[in-house]
Amino acid sequence: MPNRPIRDKIKPMEQRAPTLRKVAWLWFAISVAVLVVGFRQAIFLVPTDAAQGDVGRIFYYHVPIAMWSLLFPYLNFAASLAYLYWRKRNPLRALSADAFALASAEVAVVYTSITLITGSIWGRAAWGIWWAWDARLTSLLLLWLLYVSYLMLRRFSSTGQTQTLAAVLSVFAAVDVPIVYMSIRWWRTQHPAPVFFGGPDAGMDPSMLPAFFWNIAGWGLWGIFILLFRFALERRRQIADQEAALQAIEASLEIPR
Amino acid sequence: MKPFLQYTGHVLNHLRKDLRLEWRSRDAINGMLFFALLVVVVFGLAFDPAGYPTTTRQISGGILWVALLFASITALNQSWARELRNQVLEAQRMAPSPASALFLGKAIANMSFVLVVEAVLAPIFIVFFNLHALGDIWLLAVILPLGTWALVVNGTFFAALGLRARNRELLLPLLLLPISLPALLAMVQATTGVLTGDLDPIQINTWIKQLIGYDIIFTTICILFFETILNAE
Numbered sequence: 264m265p266n267r268p269i270r271d272k273i274k275p276m277e278q279r280a281p282t283l284r285k286v287a288w289l290w291f292a293i294s295v296a297v298l299v300v301g302f303r304q305a306i307f308l309v310p311t312d313a314a315q316g317d318v319g320r321i322f323y324y325h326v327p328i329a330m331w332s333l334l335f336p337y338l339n340f341a342a343s344l345a346y347l348y349w350r351k352r353n354p355l356r357a358l359s360a361d362a363f364a365l366a367s368a369e370v371a372v373v374y375t376s377i378t379l380i381t382g383s384i385w386g387r388a389a390w391g392i393w394w395a396w397d398a399r400l401t402s403l404l405l406l407w408l409l410y411v412s413y414l415m416l417r418r419f420s421s422t423g424q425t426q427t428l429a430a431v432l433s434v435f436a437a438v439d440v441p442i443v444y445m446s447i448r449w450w451r452t453q454h455p456a457p458v459f460f461g462g463p464d465a466g467m468d469p470s471m472l473p474a475f476f477w478n479i480a481g482w483g484l485w486g487i488f489i490l491l492f493r494f495a496l497e498r499r500r501q502i503a504d505q506e507a508a509l510q511a512i513e514a515s516l517e518i519p520r
Numbered sequence: 521m522k523p524f525l526q527y528t529g530h531v532l533n534h535l536r537k538d539l540r541l542e543w544r545s546r547d548a549i550n551g552m553l554f555f556a557l558l559v560v561v562v563f564g565l566a567f568d569p570a571g572y573p574t575t576t577r578q579i580s581g582g583i584l585w586v587a588l589l590f591a592s593i594t595a596l597n598q599s600w601a602r603e604l605r606n607q608v609l610e611a612q613r614m615a616p617s618p619a620s621a622l623f624l625g626k627a628i629a630n631m632s633f634v635l636v637v638e639a640v641l642a643p644i645f646i647v648f649f650n651l652h653a654l655g656d657i658w659l660l661a662v663i664l665p666l667g668t669w670a671l672v673v674n675g676t677f678f679a680a681l682g683l684r685a686r687n688r689e690l691l692l693p694l695l696l697l698p699i700s701l702p703a704l705l706a707m708v709q710a711t712t713g714v715l716t717g718d719l720d721p722i723q724i725n726t727w728i729k730q731l732i733g734y735d736i737i738f739t740t741i742c743i744l745f746f747e748t749i750l751n752a753e
Contacts, residue, residue: 347748408698415694420685424752428681431745432695435674438741439699446702446730450709 287491294484301481304474318388322471325381327479329403331486332374336410336440338367338490343433346426358501361426364433366493368413370486375407402447409436530617534625541602542633548595552637555594559587560645569649574716580649581711585667585704587641592634592671593693596679599630604683612750619747627676627742634668654717659724663714666731667707670738674699677742681749699738706730 305323312319342364349357382400387393394400413436417429467475542548563569563583569576603609612622642664645651653660675696682691710727713719 405698405701408701412694412698416682416685416691419687419691419694420682424684427752428749431681431749434741434745435699435738438737439702442702442730442734442737446705449726449730450705 287488287495290484290488290491294481294488297477297484298481301474301477304477309474310470315389318385321381321385321388323474323478324482325378325385327475327482328374328381329378330479331482332371332378332403332406335367335371335374335486335490336406336437339364339371339410339413339433340437342367343430343437346430347434350427350430358426359498361430362497362501363494364430365417365497366490368410368433369493370490372407372410372414373489374486375403375410378403379407398448398450401450402444405443405447406440409439412436527618527621530621531624531628533617534622535628538599538626538629539632542629548598548630548633549636551598552591552595552633553640556587556591556637556641557644559583559590560641560648563587564648573650573652576649576651577654577716578712580645580651581715582708583649584641584645584711585708588634588638588668589671589697589700589704591637592630592668592675593696595633596630596672596675597682597689597692599626599676600679600683609683619750620743622750623676623680623742623746626680627673630676631669631672634672635665638664638668651715653715655714655719655724656721657714659714659728660711662728663707663710663731666728666735667703667711669735670703670707670731671696671700673735673739673742677746677749680746703731703734706734 301323305320309320309323311317312322342360345360346357346364349360379400382403383393386395386400413429413432416432417425420428560583567576567579569580600609603612613619615622675692678695678699679688679692682688682695685691706727709719710724710731713724713727
């Protein structure tokens, strides 16, 4: 049949990548397993903190998630630059870069939100206040605001332009983050110095390390899993959009008999 | 030298056009001025500035900038909405002059409108808040233009970016505020430092330098990306 519709050539995602699905399930299982080990280490095995008591255990969630929450904005920035580069040269590849940018921005917002919430609970227990306008807290809050505004723009802007405008805003946000960091550090500081490379008092007791590293690994695996899951979902949405557009074009080309 | 002169010529043409438009209607300046005045009055009623001179000095830098920020947001959307009527913007996109010249002309025009508002508002503000600055008041002549440019250059860019969005009036502050927060911090801190006289001159200098850096960086990337967002389809 010479006039076979093009959309029949686009197979559904399940048929196209059976191996990918298996890898995804495996990845999901491994990250859950690592998180379970991390939970057991942090809640049951690590000795209780002498100064803070059991509240100190929130450290094993707050710090690893905070560390990963700083990674996803970089991924978003890189994907946005890739989108702007491919926008005219290779529009189909640009679309997948855009899906990746969207997924990483969403995961960045989720991880930053969890960091802010766990930090706030911990701050209430350790400092006696829910929030302090200290350098690290404020700069993380501003990071969160920047990526929420990125998602807002994606929601509000008109359909044809969303990807380009969002990519440009992502560049602005990425330029803004170091400026925010420097200006706020110059402004004030109360949060403890970084745990590693933070000066002579930095570093932690060896008994804390296993729980800490299991949780870093677990939340990293989990973050990358939800990032790729969201990416696959957005790709499907894009492909569905393309198919719908194709169908509309084909319908308009149909010759009446 | 010749391309530079040509580019400056384009910028000046756009600037002249925007100034003439504003001169004929005076919508932006009147609107901004009255809006900023209202914000100042509302804060004046809320804080009783004449009764507590020390507190007033500490908070009035923030109030002044908040008033100017909100006032300029109301005008920035209008400055691009003008171009939508009669498909003027489409004509601009087809014009042989570089897109960034259009942007720079518009940004400079908006900057001069806000500066007019500041020139009128500053004496009223001083009278209403019973202000007596303890620091070097002339530093404000540096801080005000630098801070205004930081707000206006990004504001003009994001107003153009959100021009075709579903509700652009809401979108502009949502985008502009998070990006401007470091600049706002710098200008409020510097202004408060001048008003209270508490801040070391070296610290005020550092805030001013940060503002200069912010202005240079964001002016550059606005110019670089304006063509992309103007032709975003």
